[in-house]
Amino acid sequence: MITAGIDVGAKxxxxxxxxxxxxxxxxINPTGFEPxxxxxxxxxxxxxQAGITRKDVNKIFTTGAGRKxxxxxxxxxxxxxxxxxxxxxxxxxVRTIVDIGAEEARGIxxxxxxxxxxxxxxxxxxxxxxAFVESMSRALEVTVPLLIEISHKSTKEAPINxxxxxxxxxxxxxxxxxxxxxxxxxxxxxxAIASRVSSMVRRIPIEKDVxxxxxxxxxxxxxxAMKKHLGVEIxxxxxxxxxxxxxxALLAAA
Amino acid sequence: xxxxxKFQEVLATRHQYAQDWKKKHNxxxxxWLCSYSPVEIMYASGMLPVRILGSHEVQxxxxxxxxxxxxxxxxxxxxxxxKGRYNYLDGITMARTCSHVQxxxxxxxxxxxxxxxxxxxxxxxxxxxxxxxxMVREYxxxxxxxxxxxxxxxxxxxxxxxxxxYNKNRRLMKQVYEFRKQEVPPITGAECMEMxxxxxxxxxxxHNKLLEExxxxxxxxxxxxxxxxxxxxxxSEMDDIVFVRMMEELGCTVVIDEHCTGSxxxxxxxxxxKDPLTDIAARYVNRWVxxxxxxxxxxxxxxxxxxxxxxxxxxxxxYQQKFCDPHEFDIPHLxxxxxxNNIPTLVLEFDxxxxxxxFRTRIEAFLEMLExxxx
Numbered sequence: 001m002i003t004a005g006i007d008v009g010a011k012x013x014x015x016x017x018x019x020x021x022x023x024x025x026x027x028i029n030p031t032g033f034e035p036x037x038x039x040x041x042x043x044x045x046x047x048x049q050a051g052i053t054r055k056d057v058n059k060i061f062t063t064g065a066g067r068k069x070x071x072x073x074x075x076x077x078x079x080x081x082x083x084x085x086x087x088x089x090x091x092x093x094v095r096t097i098v099d100i101g102a103e104e105a106r107g108i109x110x111x112x113x114x115x116x117x118x119x120x121x122x123x124x125x126x127x128x129x130x131a132f133v134e135s136m137s138r139a140l141e142v143t144v145p146l147l148i149e150i151s152h153k154s155t156k157e158a159p160i161n162x163x164x165x166x167x168x169x170x171x172x173x174x175x176x177x178x179x180x181x182x183x184x185x186x187x188x189x190x191x192a193i194a195s196r197v198s199s200m201v202r203r204i205p206i207e208k209d210v211x212x213x214x215x216x217x218x219x220x221x222x223x224x225a226m227k228k229h230l231g232v233e234i235x236x237x238x239x240x241x242x243x244x245x246x247x248x249a250l251l252a253a254a
Numbered sequence: 255x256x257x258x259x260k261f262q263e264v265l266a267t268r269h270q271y272a273q274d275w276k277k278k279h280n281x282x283x284x285x286w287l288c289s290y291s292p293v294e295i296m297y298a299s300g301m302l303p304v305r306i307l308g309s310h311e312v313q314x315x316x317x318x319x320x321x322x323x324x325x326x327x328x329x330x331x332x333x334x335x336x337k338g339r340y341n342y343l344d345g346i347t348m349a350r351t352c353s354h355v356q357x358x359x360x361x362x363x364x365x366x367x368x369x370x371x372x373x374x375x376x377x378x379x380x381x382x383x384x385x386x387x388x389m390v391r392e393y394x395x396x397x398x399x400x401x402x403x404x405x406x407x408x409x410x411x412x413x414x415x416x417x418x419x420y421n422k423n424r425r426l427m428k429q430v431y432e433f434r435k436q437e438v439p440p441i442t443g444a445e446c447m448e449m450x451x452x453x454x455x456x457x458x459x460x461h462n463k464l465l466e467e468x469x470x471x472x473x474x475x476x477x478x479x480x481x482x483x484x485x486x487x488x489x490s491e492m493d494d495i496v497f498v499r500m501m502e503e504l505g506c507t508v509v510i511d512e513h514c515t516g517s518x519x520x521x522x523x524x525x526x527x528k529d530p531l532t533d534i535a536a537r538y539v540n541r542w543v544x545x546x547x548x549x550x551x552x553x554x555x556x557x558x559x560x561x562x563x564x565x566x567x568x569x570x571x572x573y574q575q576k577f578c579d580p581h582e583f584d585i586p587h588l589x590x591x592x593x594x595n596n597i598p599t600l601v602l603e604f605d606x607x608x609x610x611x612x613f614r615t616r617i618e619a620f621l622e623m624l625e626x627x628x629x
């Protein structure tokens with residue numbers, strides 16, 4: 001059985017191909033303005049990587065914000081269901097999943113089989129998501145990797161209270177004017193996101209183990225801040241941005 | 255045109271309906287704001303009572319009058335008045351309940367030209383045994399003001415007739431709700447909502463006839479749709495039919511509701527025990543309670559659970575109008591009660607407009623969760 005999961009995210013499209021319960025290929029591209037074409041292209045790349053042909057793929061499931069826009073998919077599932085499935089495959093001991101993507105964050109409580117027990121999602125606010133890191137890196141005139149790097153070197157706490165990305169940016173500007181070190185501001189940005197996401201995740205019961213997935217889980221400064229705010233150890237899988245796509249592929253095989 | 259289509263038409267053209275009614279009956283129309291407003295008395299005065307509702311459109315006219323932390327429904331309703339959409343109203347009234355909608359009333363009174371305005375005082379502890387005589391006195395004041403405005407006496411006979419009409423309406427709607435108990439409900443939650451909201455906008459003599467037609471039609475009605483999972487909707491004010499329709503397209507049916515524009519508004523009849531005014535007052539004192547008038551949640555919760563069980567719901571959507579504190583205080587307890595009864599819940603916070611894409615994902619994820627639970 002060969003299945004593909006396509007995660008049509010707000011920023012990136014991710015494809016995972018699963019053959020007999022094993023990951024055989026992954027590919028990723030920016031979503032852009034033509035999600036259908038990008039999905040087709042990304043799927044094509046993954047198929048090539050797996051050394052198979054399109055005909056070999058038995059089923060395709062989509063997930064993510066644009067999951068309904070892909071006409072060649074067999075079915076679609078929400079990110080919540082896909083996340084739980086994908087994470088339970090990687091870490092069967094995980095009961096609480098935090099997924100931070102470009103525009104959205106989710107907290108999911110699940111059982112060992114990857115069944116969703118409860119979930120919470122952020123509202124109309126992007127201050128607890130990846131796009132916020134990018135906008136703050138622009139405000140601080142550093143690249144995202146550098147923002148993460150300097151954040152680890154911070155020595156002082158600086159406050160950012162705003163729950164809105166736009167207001168938070170003006171707070172960052174005030175911190176710059178107050179001559180706060182760039183490293184401390186970078187740290188404060190990550191802290192603000194972690195605080196916002198943690199507050200949302202606490203709407204569901206937080207049980208061990210806890211995993212952090214989604215593209216933002218690649219940001220080590222966020223991982224550190226999340227550990228601090230939730231007060232627990234956090235598991236981060238390799239290539240955390242592919243977990244939703246993996247879940248969709250696994251659900252397609254079910 | 256079937257009854258449901260007629261309800262939909264009235265909802266879509268509610269202002270035209272009221273104005274046509276005025277012309278046809280050479281009558282007057284009175285707007286009311288809260289479901290504790292005694293519609294029976296308004297009807298007995300010969301006026302057409304219509305509930306003032308919002309339009310679910312983005313608006314920018316209320317910030318001068320209401321704090322940004324006033325609930326979206328109260329703001330939306332005031333916006334309709336400020337925009338002149340209710341200029342045909344001859345009067346406006348409300349029975350005191352929550353301070354947000356009271357803000358709507360106060361500003362309407364001062365800034366929306368409406369000839370007749372009457373505020374009905376109602377005790378906060380409406381369940382007190384002393385509430386009934388007090389409310390009767392208040393109703394008497396309301397009646398005197400109405401009589402002066404319309405030049406028409408409100409007799410006991412007119413009150414009894416209005417009670418009879420409203421009681422019949424309540425009974426007929428409950429009969430329609432009975433059909434929602436079926437395994438494959440012949441009517442959707444959105445359609446039921448249209449029926450109940452229309453009852454707050456239409457002349458009940460006409461609405462009752464439509465209900466009788468609908469009750470004849472329902473035993474043979476078959477819907478070409480996947481009825482999916484059985485959900486209950488609980489919260490404060492809710493007339494966002496577009497939202498409910500979207501939700502029901504995702505593989506579920508709202509089989510029962512508990513909110514201010516739904517069952518909580520119409521469920522209880524006026525019991526004929528004493529004189530008409532005492533009976534009406536007793537109805538509002540003993541009715542399905544709104545959290546805004548009572549801090550005691552047991553009577554409400556018992557009924558919610560009873561309905562959830564009788565209509566065999568598989569999940570509950572608890573929604574709340576942003577900043578509606580009395581309802582929000584109840585939510586953790588509601589969730590706990592449902593959890594203890596193995597009914598999962600999803601909580602959504604409503605604003606004047608809602609983020610459709612995000613709500614859709616949440617509802618779909620909730621339905622996926624429920625489906626897995628049933629396997």
